[in-house]
Amino acid sequence: MSEGIWNRMQRIDRRVLYWILFVGLMIPFIRPIGLPIAIKSSTRDLYEELRQVEEGEVAVLSISSGVSAWAECLPSMVACMKVLVQQNAKIIGWTTFIDGPLTWDKIVSLVPGLEEYTYGEDYVWFGYFAGAETGVAQLASDIRSVFTADYYGTPIDELQIMKDVNDVHDIKLVLSSDTGDACDYYIRQWHTPYGTPVAEVGIAMQGSAYMPHYRAGILFGMSVGVRGGAEMEKLINEPGNATVSMDAINISHIMLVIVVVLSNVGYIMTRGKR
Amino acid sequence: MIVEFFFDIPALASTADMLRTWVIIISTMALALGAVNIMRVHWKYIKRREPGHWTYSICLITVFAVLTILGLINLKNPMVNPVYKWMFENVYTSLGQTLYAITGFYIFSAAYRAFRARNSDAAILLIAGCLVLLTNAPIGEVIWGQIPVIGTWVLEIGETPAMRTFLMTAAFGLLAYGFRTLIGKERGFYGEVAGGE
Numbered sequence: 001m002s003e004g005i006w007n008r009m010q011r012i013d014r015r016v017l018y019w020i021l022f023v024g025l026m027i028p029f030i031r032p033i034g035l036p037i038a039i040k041s042s043t044r045d046l047y048e049e050l051r052q053v054e055e056g057e058v059a060v061l062s063i064s065s066g067v068s069a070w071a072e073c074l075p076s077m078v079a080c081m082k083v084l085v086q087q088n089a090k091i092i093g094w095t096t097f098i099d100g101p102l103t104w105d106k107i108v109s110l111v112p113g114l115e116e117y118t119y120g121e122d123y124v125w126f127g128y129f130a131g132a133e134t135g136v137a138q139l140a141s142d143i144r145s146v147f148t149a150d151y152y153g154t155p156i157d158e159l160q161i162m163k164d165v166n167d168v169h170d171i172k173l174v175l176s177s178d179t180g181d182a183c184d185y186y187i188r189q190w191h192t193p194y195g196t197p198v199a200e201v202g203i204a205m206q207g208s209a210y211m212p213h214y215r216a217g218i219l220f221g222m223s224v225g226v227r228g229g230a231e232m233e234k235l236i237n238e239p240g241n242a243t244v245s246m247d248a249i250n251i252s253h254i255m256l257v258i259v260v261v262l263s264n265v266g267y268i269m270t271r272g273k274r
Numbered sequence: 275m276i277v278e279f280f281f282d283i284p285a286l287a288s289t290a291d292m293l294r295t296w297v298i299i300i301s302t303m304a305l306a307l308g309a310v311n312i313m314r315v316h317w318k319y320i321k322r323r324e325p326g327h328w329t330y331s332i333c334l335i336t337v338f339a340v341l342t343i344l345g346l347i348n349l350k351n352p353m354v355n356p357v358y359k360w361m362f363e364n365v366y367t368s369l370g371q372t373l374y375a376i377t378g379f380y381i382f383s384a385a386y387r388a389f390r391a392r393n394s395d396a397a398i399l400l401i402a403g404c405l406v407l408l409t410n411a412p413i414g415e416v417i418w419g420q421i422p423v424i425g426t427w428v429l430e431i432g433e434t435p436a437m438r439t440f441l442m443t444a445a446f447g448l449l450a451y452g453f454r455t456l457i458g459k460e461r462g463f464y465g466e467v468a469g470g471e
Contacts, residue, residue: 146295
């Protein structure tokens with residue numbers, strides 16, 4: 001009898017697990033939890049460095065994450081943009097993803113301060129460039145050799161913001177939002193040879209991948225996943241989507257730990273009998 | 275380009291600039307080539323009525339054609355075209371986010387099946403994984419105030435040296451692979467067995 005229970009604990013049908021998770025994720029919709037969020041040093045460093053950007057300095061937002069990563073990356077990107085706008089920084093955006101323009105449009109729509117910014121003078125969007133790391137290396141060397149016009153076809157020399165911006169030396173810092181290894185491109189091609197400060201705004205998985213770089217001082221800050229977004233929202237005192245999503249993170253993570261513990265209890269109890 | 279990375283020689287820098295620009299141009303052309311290849315492959319599926327493929331191929335070619343035509347109408351900024359914008363915002367974005375969200379369910383099920391303390395190594399991995407998971411969620415701190423402390427330690431002190439070792443090893447491996455490729459010893463990318471003649 002008891003052996004049956006232990007065995008069943010190890011063999012819960014995956015459809016049952018899906019339903020358990022689905023129902024669990026509904027709980028915050030009915031009754032929000034809203035647990036306090038502690039701020040990690042990596043996110044605080046990101047925020048503090050952005051606050052050091054002075055008026056007129058140029059920051060690059062490199063988007064290498066698709067729309068599928070909006071839940072994880074977008075809140076933090078929006079928060080970072082809000083800080084840059086507060087600092088009256090000039091912002092240049094480009095992407096290595098084909099759906100990067102969608103993400104850029106979304107960010108622009110979610111940052112109210114950009115309304116007071118003038119396109120072409122205070123911020124500009126260049127859109128997609130091919131070549132991945134080679135493209136990033138060439139941007140460091142000569143932006144005009146990669147982009148001759150912005151996303152909307154305005155020649156680069158007619159853009160006021162680009163008047164004194166030619167290469168990596170004219171950029172204050174880079175925010176790389178990615179779901180893969182695009183941040184490595186900036187580390188290798190911008191930070192290592194030229195010392196440009198680089199920060200990562202990535203999905204949760206990248207927390208461990210980029211932690212060595214952050215700990216070594218190569219990245220000045222990191223915002224990792226939804227949690228990073230929620231921390232950034234807390235730092236700018238504007239709770240948003242990431243803060244709301246933290247309830248789902250709480251539920252899903254604790255449920256995952258519970259089912260893993262259950263399966264292991266069943267496994268340990270039946271191990272001697274196999 | 276390797277030499278240009280280490281030495282500030284203007285002549286080398288301009289040559290490297292030119293080479294990088296070539297790569298960008300070739301990469302851009304490769305996108306067009308990729309698009310043509312996708313059409314070719316899926317057209318074949320439709321012609322052969324390939325079981326399990328051809329209906330999806332029709333969908334792919336139709337959507338590809340519609341988006342290409344709409345994109346070409348407003349070449350400078352396709353997003354001003356309401357149909358193009360609608361398709362991206364209500365089809366592509368929704369599908370992309372749904373697919374990504376579904377992986378959460380798969381991971382939930384996969385973790386349940388795979389995370390077993392079959393030996394001491396697996397047990398350590400399991401405990402560390404659970405601690406890092408609970409560190410990422412504020413509920414971990416509610417359960418026990420020391421969970422974030424231990425989880426952060428695991429992530430920053432425990433994991434970092436291992437990840438650094440992995441990164442350094444991979445970098446040296448890549449250097450060796452690149453060098454072997456340059457001297458013609460590595461031909462795996464030609465489809466040959468590595469080291470084969």
